[in-house]
Amino acid sequence: MKVGYFCGYLPPELIRSAGGEPVLLEPEGKRVKLGEKYFPTPFCPFSKVFLDNLLSGSWEKVGTLLFTRSCDASRRLYETVSSLPGGESSFLLDLPHEVGPLAWNYFAHQLKKLAHFLLDRTGKSEKAMLSDLEQEVKSSLIIRRKLTEEYQAGRLPGAVFLGKEGGSPPDFPRVVRGGLPLFLIASHLWVRDLIGLLEKKSILVFEDTPLGSRRWLLRENTTFLLPPEEDPFLSLSRLYLEWKAPCPRGPWRERLAFIQEMTRKLGVRGVVYFYPKFCDFSLYELKIVRDELSLPVLSLEYDTLPNLAQWETRLEAFLEVLTP
Amino acid sequence: MKEKTQQNLVKFISFLSRRKSLFTLLGGYEWWLKKKWPSPDLAQTSYLLTIHSIRELYQRKKPVVWTSLFFPSEFIWAGSMVPFYPEIASGLVAALRWSDFPLRSSFQKWVSADLCSYHRLSLGMSLLKLFPRPDFLIATNTICQGTVGFFQTLAQLWRVPFYLIDVPFADFSASEKYISYQLESLAQNLSQEWGIRFRWEQVFSCSNQTRAVIKDIENLRKQKTIILAPPTKNLDYLPYYYQFMGTRASLSFFTQLLAQLSLTEPSSCHRLLWLHLKPFYPNPVPEWLEKNNLGVAFEEFASLYPGELSSREPFSSLARKILYSWQLTVGRKRISHVLQLVQEFEVQGVVQFNQWGCRQSQGMNFPLRQALRKQEIPFLELDGDQIDQNHRSDEQWKTRIQALAEMLEGNR
Numbered sequence: 063m064k065v066g067y068f069c070g071y072l073p074p075e076l077i078r079s080a081g082g083e084p085v086l087l088e089p090e091g092k093r094v095k096l097g098e099k100y101f102p103t104p105f106c107p108f109s110k111v112f113l114d115n116l117l118s119g120s121w122e123k124v125g126t127l128l129f130t131r132s133c134d135a136s137r138r139l140y141e142t143v144s145s146l147p148g149g150e151s152s153f154l155l156d157l158p159h160e161v162g163p164l165a166w167n168y169f170a171h172q173l174k175k176l177a178h179f180l181l182d183r184t185g186k187s188e189k190a191m192l193s194d195l196e197q198e199v200k201s202s203l204i205i206r207r208k209l210t211e212e213y214q215a216g217r218l219p220g221a222v223f224l225g226k227e228g229g230s231p232p233d234f235p236r237v238v239r240g241g242l243p244l245f246l247i248a249s250h251l252w253v254r255d256l257i258g259l260l261e262k263k264s265i266l267v268f269e270d271t272p273l274g275s276r277r278w279l280l281r282e283n284t285t286f287l288l289p290p291e292e293d294p295f296l297s298l299s300r301l302y303l304e305w306k307a308p309c310p311r312g313p314w315r316e317r318l319a320f321i322q323e324m325t326r327k328l329g330v331r332g333v334v335y336f337y338p339k340f341c342d343f344s345l346y347e348l349k350i351v352r353d354e355l356s357l358p359v360l361s362l363e364y365d366t367l368p369n370l371a372q373w374e375t376r377l378e379a380f381l382e383v384l385t386p
Numbered sequence: 387m388k389e390k391t392q393q394n395l396v397k398f399i400s401f402l403s404r405r406k407s408l409f410t411l412l413g414g415y416e417w418w419l420k421k422k423w424p425s426p427d428l429a430q431t432s433y434l435l436t437i438h439s440i441r442e443l444y445q446r447k448k449p450v451v452w453t454s455l456f457f458p459s460e461f462i463w464a465g466s467m468v469p470f471y472p473e474i475a476s477g478l479v480a481a482l483r484w485s486d487f488p489l490r491s492s493f494q495k496w497v498s499a500d501l502c503s504y505h506r507l508s509l510g511m512s513l514l515k516l517f518p519r520p521d522f523l524i525a526t527n528t529i530c531q532g533t534v535g536f537f538q539t540l541a542q543l544w545r546v547p548f549y550l551i552d553v554p555f556a557d558f559s560a561s562e563k564y565i566s567y568q569l570e571s572l573a574q575n576l577s578q579e580w581g582i583r584f585r586w587e588q589v590f591s592c593s594n595q596t597r598a599v600i601k602d603i604e605n606l607r608k609q610k611t612i613i614l615a616p617p618t619k620n621l622d623y624l625p626y627y628y629q630f631m632g633t634r635a636s637l638s639f640f641t642q643l644l645a646q647l648s649l650t651e652p653s654s655c656h657r658l659l660w661l662h663l664k665p666f667y668p669n670p671v672p673e674w675l676e677k678n679n680l681g682v683a684f685e686e687f688a689s690l691y692p693g694e695l696s697s698r699e700p701f702s703s704l705a706r707k708i709l710y711s712w713q714l715t716v717g718r719k720r721i722s723h724v725l726q727l728v729q730e731f732e733v734q735g736v737v738q739f740n741q742w743g744c745r746q747s748q749g750m751n752f753p754l755r756q757a758l759r760k761q762e763i764p765f766l767e768l769d770g771d772q773i774d775q776n777h778r779s780d781e782q783w784k785t786r787i788q789a790l791a792e793m794l795e796g797n798r
Binding site for chain 1: 530535552554555560571745748750752753
């Protein structure tokens with residue numbers, strides 16, 4: 063059973079353990095026609111493009127769709143999808159905003175509910191799922207640690223993390239050519255286009271996006287060892303809430319610390335902040351990044367269509383400032 | 387030149403607002419007003435309370451706590467702290483026609499014009515140091531996730547601690563426990579770090595009494611001939627529903643409102659249910675509604691938590707109160723609540739004011755529209771901004787209101 067998801071807080075480890083095949087959904091860009099009917103103008107472009115892809119049959123083979131309560135747009139997208147024919151096969155994973163034991167326990171409980179939702183559809187036994195999950199979490203951690211080391215050492219630039227179907231990790235290490243190092247903070251749409259554009263300008267780009275590295279990297283000072291007797295759901299919950307790289311939804315101090323640490327280790331010369339119009343988290347984070355990061359920041363906004371020509375002009379101006 | 391004068395004036399007011407002793411003088415003014423108005427009417431009660439709140443907030447004898455709309459004020463009053471709701475205060479600033487300058491100030495400091503204008507204006511007022519300085523911030527993310535970004539930015543700006551009460555989206559009993567634990571640990575934290583002691587009994591009892599009076603008002607408004615005029619006026623009373631719940635001020639205000647409403651002349655206008663809030667700057671919408679024989683029978687934001695607060699289980703009962711906001715925020719719960727209100731208040735049409743920067747409410751419009759259409763209930767959407775006048779479109783509102791009135795006349 064193919065299980066579609068897009069949020070970085072939805073664990074492919076759990077989908078696989080429950081007998082599903084995780085499919086990271088990456089909506090294709092085109093002029094949005096159907097999505098506009100469901101959402102107003104000042105609304106998340108990703109939700110509109112996602113809905114458009116879904117309604118025009120781009121993901122017919124995906125049997126189940128998973129959403130998270132990561133932001134207002136995501137929960138409204140779930141509500142809209144679940145009100146459509148066939149919407150009963152979608153699931154909303156409640157995602158706490160806080161960190162700490164209360165949140166870990168609450169999230170573990172929600173992950174259990176998701177596991178049961180999936181097991182009901184795949185027919186796999188709970189016992190088999192639990193044993194697989196423990197293994198999945200352990201191997202996931204090993205891979206994530208290695209990827210974090212490689213990324214911090216500057217050996218995983220460009221689009222290397224992107225497009226890995228089913229959450230499979232990228233290959234490493236990779237031979238890296240030189241170039242002006244920049245840090246790219248972006249969301250779901252047009253990431254490949256922008257990385258392509260940056261690479262065309264001989265930029266060594268290190269991306270921080272929910273389609274790419276943010277799904278894989280661990281925070282700094284993660285000294286995590288799984289106690290063998292611990293509930294695998296709790297381990298998974300902690301892995302995602304406490305150790306995985308945080309996203310713009312926060313908590314902002316942790317998120318800012320993560321960005322500061324990564325930009326320092328990678329030795330980047332500037333930040334490209336590529337954000338969706340009407341995304342509250344990005345709009346607030348952009349202000350904090352501008353205020354708190356001691357690096358030049360280029361902000362590029364997008365809506366439901368890419369605007370490569372405009373981005374290129376602004377990028378060129380930014381590069382002139384960086385390399386006088 | 388005008389800009390320069392405005393800047394200097396703001397600097398001067400900001401300077402004055404930091405002189406605590408100045409606000410002590412307001413005590414004398416308050417005493418004089420009370421002598422002058424021994425039995426104040428609604429407007430005088432509101433004025434007196436505004437003066438009292440300004441004194442308490444700027445005198446800073448007690449910790450000043452900034453909080454979000456759906457965080458129960460009873461928690462703050464029980465700890466002898468002073469609550470400040472920036473979202474409510476933004477409405478007041480807009481009503482006084484002062485919103486342009488703080489909105490511009492926030493925009494100049496990289497606060498996007500696409501964010502919620504309640505939040506943008508509060509950030510502007512904070513940047514200008516015109517709002518009272520907070521000691522700490524407490525917010526829930528129940529109504530929207532944007533609140534989190536807003537309070538995080540406030541925490542960064544004021545350099546004060548921020549405590550988030552994370553409100554889940556599903557699973558009532560697990561959520562109740564989760565919120566209750568968070569409230570308990572917050573209370574412990576505040577006791578240790580700020581020496582705050584919580585006394586629930588009196589505040590909860592006052593809140594429960596007020597709730598009973600509000601229930602009586604609701605029952606009265608369910609009568610077909612009772613309309614609170616002018617239309618949308620009740621939304622000006624939101625501070626009493628939120629900020630002052632748990633105080634004598636709220637109880638006495640609603641007692642007076644109940645008495646006033648009981649004496650209202652019978653009305654034969656078309657009854658509407660009002661969703662979301664309204665533009666708070668002076669605008670002709672209430673006048674057009676009245677001219678077109680349209681009255682507001684009830685407002686979604688006046689829906690009150692129906693349960694009692696209990697001092698034997700303070701955190702659980704407050705958690706349940708917080709979770710009641712699901713009626714506004716969880717799609718299918720909101721829709722069934724709206725349909726229930728349509729029936730209970732015998733309304734003929736529903737109006738929603740679509741706030742430009744409000745993702746959570748506008749994202750729900752499609753299923754809401756569908757549900758109302760299925761029940762053949764006319765649904766009028768007014769697009770604009772409730773704080774920022776740059777997004778107002780008076781002519782469009784007027785045309786739409788007239789169209790609704792014609793439709794309802796035709797249905798008579």
